[in-house]
Amino acid sequence: MNATATALPTEQEMLSAPADEYMSPAQLAFFRNRLQDEMNQLLENAHETTTHLQENEATPDPSDRASVEEEHTLELRVRDRERKLLKKIEEAIARIDTGDYGWCEETGEPIGIGRLLARPTATLCLEAQERREKLKKMHGG
Structure with a gap:
């Protein structure tokens, strides 16, 4: 298989494609790739958060401890939103598989x-x- 057969369309090519090419195999491959990349990034972020939370050592200073706890709370809130997005990405990939995307x-x-x-x-x-x-x-x- 040569490189041009596996090349994904660019965003510009996607936007300028004729209507009868809507959700063609190439377009579906483009979106599957984009969703998979986003999923991989979210999973990497989650792993970094887990590592970061495990590495943080307790500090005796109450104000430092409060700052660290606040930082952890914010980080966990972001990860919770990302977890919900991860579910939406998985659902979108499933729609690609069923032809509903x-x-x-x-x-x-x-x-x-x-x-x-x-x-x-x-x-x-x-x-x-x-x-x-x-x-x-x-x-x-």
């Missing part, structure tokens, strides 16, 4: 390359997302 789960319409480049885990087209957010605001959510 790139299609709005509410309307069945294309989500759009631009939106997926900005947010590869998106499950709704922009219109459906905006409708959902308006409903949440109306119901105090």
Whole structure:
């Protein structure tokens, strides 16, 4: 297999692709690669956090200890958000496998390359997302 056959399209090529190429094998490979890279980065961050928390030794000074605890709390909060994102990434990769990736789960319409480049885990087209957010605001959510 030569290098051009395995080369992924660029973002620009993705954005300028004709509509009939939407979610083609090359585009799906592009998004799978992007999602996998993001997943690997999140897993690496989690490992670094675990190592960092294990390495930190207790300090006798109460104000230093409070600073360290605050830092740990913030770090754990970030990791919790990343853990939730990791689940969304896994779900997006599963949608690639089932052929549902790139299609709005509410309307069945294309989500759009631009939106997926900005947010590869998106499950709704922009219109459906905006409708959902308006409903949440109306119901105090």
